[in-house]
Amino acid sequence: MMTAVAACAQTLQAPAPGLRVQVQTQAEWTNVADVVARVSQIAGLPVRDAGASTTQLFAMTLICPDEATCSAGLRRLVEARDVFAQARVDERRTIIRPPLPSASAAR
Amino acid sequence: MKSIRPLPCLPFVALLVMALSTASASAADAARVIVKFKASTNAQAMSAASSTQAATRHAQALSQRTGLALTDGRVINSHLQVVRATGLNSAQLAARLAKESDVEYAVVDERRHATAAPNDPRYAAGQSASTPAVGQWYLRAPTSTVLSSINAEGAWTQATGAGVVVAVLDTGVRFEHPDLAVKLYPGYDFVIDTAISNDGDARDSNAADPGDWVTSAEVSAGGDFADCSAEDSSWHGTQTAGLIGAAANNGIGMAGVGGDVMILPLRVLGKCGGYDSDIMAAMLWAVGQTVSGIPTNTHPAKVLNLSLGSALTSSSDCTAYADTISKVNLAGAIVVASAGNDGLAVNLPARCSGAIAVAGVRHAGTKVGYSSLGPQVSISAPAGNCVVTTGLCQYALLTTTDSGTTVAASSTYTDASNPSLGTSFSAPMVAGTAALMFSAKPSLTAAEVLSKLKSSARAFPSVASTGVASCQAPTSTAQDECACTTTTCGAGFLDASAAVASVATTGQIIPVISFDTSTAIVGASFTLDSSRSVLPTGRTVQTYAWNIVSGSTNATVTSATDASTVILTGSTQGTVVVRLSLTDDLNNVTTRDVSIGVGGPASSSGGTTTPTTPTTTTLPTGNSSGGGALGLHWLLGLTMAIVVLAERNRRLQLKKTWARAARRLPLK
Numbered sequence: 001m002m003t004a005v006a007a008c009a010q011t012l013q014a015p016a017p018g019l020r021v022q023v024q025t026q027a028e029w030t031n032v033a034d035v036v037a038r039v040s041q042i043a044g045l046p047v048r049d050a051g052a053s054t055t056q057l058f059a060m061t062l063i064c065p066d067e068a069t070c071s072a073g074l075r076r077l078v079e080a081r082d083v084f085a086q087a088r089v090d091e092r093r094t095i096i097r098p099p100l101p102s103a104s105a106a107r
Numbered sequence: 108m109k110s111i112r113p114l115p116c117l118p119f120v121a122l123l124v125m126a127l128s129t130a131s132a133s134a135a136d137a138a139r140v141i142v143k144f145k146a147s148t149n150a151q152a153m154s155a156a157s158s159t160q161a162a163t164r165h166a167q168a169l170s171q172r173t174g175l176a177l178t179d180g181r182v183i184n185s186h187l188q189v190v191r192a193t194g195l196n197s198a199q200l201a202a203r204l205a206k207e208s209d210v211e212y213a214v215v216d217e218r219r220h221a222t223a224a225p226n227d228p229r230y231a232a233g234q235s236a237s238t239p240a241v242g243q244w245y246l247r248a249p250t251s252t253v254l255s256s257i258n259a260e261g262a263w264t265q266a267t268g269a270g271v272v273v274a275v276l277d278t279g280v281r282f283e284h285p286d287l288a289v290k291l292y293p294g295y296d297f298v299i300d301t302a303i304s305n306d307g308d309a310r311d312s313n314a315a316d317p318g319d320w321v322t323s324a325e326v327s328a329g330g331d332f333a334d335c336s337a338e339d340s341s342w343h344g345t346q347t348a349g350l351i352g353a354a355a356n357n358g359i360g361m362a363g364v365g366g367d368v369m370i371l372p373l374r375v376l377g378k379c380g381g382y383d384s385d386i387m388a389a390m391l392w393a394v395g396q397t398v399s400g401i402p403t404n405t406h407p408a409k410v411l412n413l414s415l416g417s418a419l420t421s422s423s424d425c426t427a428y429a430d431t432i433s434k435v436n437l438a439g440a441i442v443v444a445s446a447g448n449d450g451l452a453v454n455l456p457a458r459c460s461g462a463i464a465v466a467g468v469r470h471a472g473t474k475v476g477y478s479s480l481g482p483q484v485s486i487s488a489p490a491g492n493c494v495v496t497t498g499l500c501q502y503a504l505l506t507t508t509d510s511g512t513t514v515a516a517s518s519t520y521t522d523a524s525n526p527s528l529g530t531s532f533s534a535p536m537v538a539g540t541a542a543l544m545f546s547a548k549p550s551l552t553a554a555e556v557l558s559k560l561k562s563s564a565r566a567f568p569s570v571a572s573t574g575v576a577s578c579q580a581p582t583s584t585a586q587d588e589c590a591c592t593t594t595t596c597g598a599g600f601l602d603a604s605a606a607v608a609s610v611a612t613t614g615q616i617i618p619v620i621s622f623d624t625s626t627a628i629v630g631a632s633f634t635l636d637s638s639r640s641v642l643p644t645g646r647t648v649q650t651y652a653w654n655i656v657s658g659s660t661n662a663t664v665t666s667a668t669d670a671s672t673v674i675l676t677g678s679t680q681g682t683v684v685v686r687l688s689l690t691d692d693l694n695n696v697t698t699r700d701v702s703i704g705v706g707g708p709a710s711s712s713g714g715t716t717t718p719t720t721p722t723t724t725t726l727p728t729g730n731s732s733g734g735g736a737l738g739l740h741w742l743l744g745l746t747m748a749i750v751v752l753a754e755r756n757r758r759l760q761l762k763k764t765w766a767r768a769a770r771r772l773p774l775k
Contacts, residue, residue: 051399057384059299059382091382102497103476105475
């Protein structure tokens, strides 16, 4: 039973698979929904959690089941030079993890 | 019948009485006032050979007319002279001389202290008594053993930080922390990915940190947490915000570097970090640029602190960050970023063009083992170092945090047993210093700030004097402690005092307002005290004027408003902003505002009184000049006892938490 509960918890907490990408458009786009539609159409994948940094810089998560599918979607965005000046992985940054006080590097 | 024997301590009592009498007499003997003579009188007197002779003549003439034994003191200028007397105190002498027809005014020549040490108790003693580091050691002037401390005290005598906004791009903040509550603008939450936002939604106007804990189940599930490790909430944004802007001179907790600076919390990191796109959007929004779908920022920042990053990978690319930083710089603001904690090359975005990258140094001045390094580093600042690998951390940084391991629990502080370590905490010291520089000279450009920070930095000690090898250009192997060079650790040690001095206008009065937050409660009186104000040599305060700028429904003034102190009484819970205007002898007016959170009313119970708020972490200050309400000392004593017990409990919990974390967290 505990195993079943743990498995259930893992299922519930597993985030939707995907690849976060950042695109820079050739032209200014004022409506994020329009960019989402265009990215989804070109990548051939559904999209979630879209947002704008500027009127030419947008980020969203391509929903894709595996790495190969995600990479293929991003490649199609990169190749669409007439629409996107740049398309790349939206890299993750973290808090800069503090060292443990017990580490020699923290002496 | 018992005989009465003289008490053995009587001679000591007698000596004590004699000593006190002597001290009293000395105080009377030292009556000392500054006298300004009327111009016409001075003109006559100035017919003498020199101003000194003229001043002496004034003192002699005054002696003859008043019958007081006056002696002349230092001549400040042709109108001003110090006059000394015996047999009365300074206030009496000033009052007596002010009546003379040739005297424009006479004021007490008060003693001022060159230091600007705040009254916050953890500033003086916030570490364990068994560590060599005392309180906020990293903010004091450097010594022969602590070479890297930044001398914020010296900077506080030159600038207030007022009017400057520092954006803290981090995990959000805990708005209820008593040392931050009045120092925070609302900010914004830029985390758009609902998988990591941990607050149930995407971008929103709530920059509060909901916690960033990651469970082992989430790590096992892969997806967004595949590369993460299970860990408790960090409260990282609350820690960095505290170092920059924790309220100073409020009688509780700690002091931030930036004085009166205001913090704009921008939440860009959630569980296991955040995305470049959100960070860049927040950077642009911070300086007032438009970001689609988000209301315009009404509090544009001059300084952006980014204690975040990631180590270099094959795909690392500074193009987008450099472009964003360029836009920030064009808006007149600077980007301060942590170099990294892996002992390798400077992380992204700190290494990107335009960023002020900050490396970490040990108390003794060498690069702390974990700090990243390289030619991109602009400057170095203390990052915390433990000296030993077991027991209390010897040179921990101390800042605001929360005790919750997942969601927030209670406001507290890091210290020797729960240390803040890392370049994440070096960058805020530079950010706070830059804020002071901007307040001293608002017209500074981003390039000027960087240039002044570098040119005012203190030189690293010679390699030979450190006893360790010189730092080398970064490779794929982490470098442990090494002797800093200008090509690996930047221009030198951050020197906040010298940095501010390089841009500040000299000769300004810096008003300092001290109070004790724990006394600011509904129904009680509390005192604001300006006696710590910093006066340049030869300058005197002529008038004091206190007034409430906002929040007059929350507190009212219940004393005269033209003295060096003022008493307020809390009316309702909320914030009251009080302004002090000092007019000096040259008729220059300098103002400073202070925000005070008035806590809930005291509630009576069984003959004792306890406040329902205002803080959960109040400690005794020993510096409070407040009070006034009968029973307040009683109340404070009880509060102190409660707080000490609560603190002890929290520390025990934190130790347990840290022990758990130490078992699970890998060194990154």
